[in-house]
Amino acid sequence: MDTAVARPELLLVADAVAREKSIDREEVIEAMEQAIQKAGRAKYGSEKDIRATIDRKTGDVRLSRWTEAVEVVENEETQIPVHIARKFKPDIEVGGHLVDPLPPIDFGRIAAQTAKQVIVQRVREYERKKQYDEFKDRVGEIVNGLVKRTEYGNLMVELGRAEALLRRDELIPRESFRNGDRVRAYIYDVREEPRGPQIFLSRTHPAFLAKLFAQEVPEIYDGIIEIKAVSRDPGSRAKMAVISRDSSIDPVGACVGMRGSRVQAVVQELQGEKIDIIPWSAQAPTFVVNALAPAEVTKVVMDEEAGRVEVVVPDEQLSLAIGRRGQNVRLASQLTRWDIDILTEAEESERRQEEYRRRTGIFVEALDVDDMIAGLLVTEGFTSIEELAFTPADELSDIEGFDETVAAELISRADLFLQRRDVEMDDKRRELGVTDDIAGIESLTPAMLVQLGEKGIKTLDDLADLAGDELVEIVGEAAMTADDANAIIMSARAHWFTGDEPAAEEAGNA
Structure with missing residues (x-):
């Protein structure tokens, strides 16, 4: 018995919706099938497995109930024992289905409304999925759109069939847009959220300037020409580092253009934002000097472990190097990814003299020598008594003004000072109540x-309860690494594993 109902108008509707929403015709027909299935379950039972199919050529609608053949029935509405199913379909196996055609249903007002809601919802989901698939690969592009509306200072921008969000904090300060205005922005994120794909735009992102x-x-x-780095203070100033792959092409000149035509086009789009274009360098000191332009730099001291760099500038260049409200040095720091400290030549000289006096004083007091000998040691690069004590005598005697006798005497005095200091520290340690068990850990010095x-x-x-970073914080990063701290703490914990030989052995190895 053929229970199909010819509904050619369904195909016409599907074609119209597919054209209007720019989605696949097959997806619209699938939405219609789900709507008819929902109406069928409302009539024949929501627990039953009711399925609907629409013929893609004729529009015929067929409604049927599917029952699965199983060994043990768990749901009588959708399952049937396989031995009973074989009475109707001899070759059926477990997991197969009996398909019973159902008579067509007449859509009442409520059923029709429900079917419409299902179709609209499904079409909206397909629309959202299509939008997400379209824009998820466009992150990093510049797009042009129309301001559709404003919500609490945030702009909703129409991008063809999609809608994007340009938040207030992603707008350049002091710029404003009205409904219907054209806006150019950078897509920095696309997320798939329950309410649909969210496209986020920005006009302050550093990559917007690069694009x-x-x-x-x-x-x-x-x-x-490659843009290596960009830092921005949106609407005010920006720095951009560029490098040329062709030695015959000046990267800075190419970006500036004839009479500044190219850079001015970008400046106008960014509401007058001043742009410093500087040559990128693989040498960090050179790059830092370039980044601080237009200020002149006389000296650069790098601390690679701390990621810091000290820059010395002439006294009259200090304000130019720092910039208004610290803008120049802040942008240079963001561009180079180094923390930049700026000193004047006078400040640097004063600090160097103070450091020289401090180190000289240490040697004078510890070794009982005059200022001249202490000054020679500091000038040669000695920074501590320990460093002097472990220096071979022949190396020390090579210093101009020192002979073998003086070198041996200095090393002897350094050793004696360290011994006295260790004794004093050991006595102080005992006064503080630090046990001999801790003192027995070789890696820990008396200090x-x-x-x-x-x-x-x-x-x-007490020591075993510490974390590695806590121990490093107590003794100082210069005295101990994180790995050393963890090894010491594991040694302190070894007594916790008494009787547990594998654990004790593991702690001992650590």
Whole structure:
């Protein structure tokens, strides 16, 4: 018995919706099938497995009930024992289905409304999925759109069939847009959220400036010139580092353009934002000097471990190097990814003299020598008594003004000073109540033991309860690495595993 109902108008509706919403016709027909299935379950039972199919050529609608053949029935509405199913379909196996055609249903007002809601919802989901698929690969592009409406200072921007959000904090300060205005922005994120795909735009993102230059400078678009880094103070000032792959092309000149035509086009789009274009360098000191332009730099001191760089500038260049409200040095720091400290020549000289006096004083007091000998040691680069004590005598005697006798005497005095200091520290450690168990850990010096005692770390259990970073903080990063700290703490914990040989052995190895 053929229970199909010819509904050719369904195909016409599907074609119209597919054209209007720019989605696939098949997806619209699938939405219609789900709507008819929902109406069928409302009539024949919501627990039953009711399925509907629409013929893609004729529009015939068929409604049927599917029942699964199983060994043990768990749901009588959708399952049937396989031995009974074989009475109707002899070749059926477990997991197969009996398909019973159902008579067509007449859509009442409520059923029709429900079906319409299902179709609209499904079409909206397909629309959202299509939008997400379209824009998820366009992150990093510049788009042009129309301001559709404003919500609490945020702009809703129409991008064809999609809608994007340009938040207030992603707008350049002091710029405003009205409904219907055209706006150019950078897609920095696309997320799939329950309410649909969310497209986020920005006009303050550093990459927005880089993309604008790529549109204005053919050499950047062709890959001859590469933009290595960008830092921005939106609406005020920006710095951009560029490098040329062709030695015959000046990257800065190419970005500026004839009489500044190229850079001015970008400046106008960014509401007058001043742009410093500087040559990028693989040498960090050179790059830092370039980034601080237009200020002149006389000296650069790098501290790679701390990621810091000290820059010395002439006294009259200090305000130019720092910039208004610290803008120049802040942008240079963001561009180079180095923390930049700026000193004048006078400040640097004063600090160097103070450091020289401090180190000289240490040697004078510890070794009982005059200022001249202490000054020679500091000038040669010695920074501590320990460093002097472990220096071979022949190396020390090579210093002009020192002979073998003086070198041997200085090393002897350094050793004697360290011994006296260790004894004093050991006595102080005992006064603080730090136990001999902790003192027995070879990696801990007498000075470290005193530091621990002053912080209340007096027993192995106290030490074992610390974390590695806490121990480093107590003794100082210069005296101990994180790995050393963890090894010491594991040694302190070894007594916790008494009787547990594998654990004790593991702690001992650590």
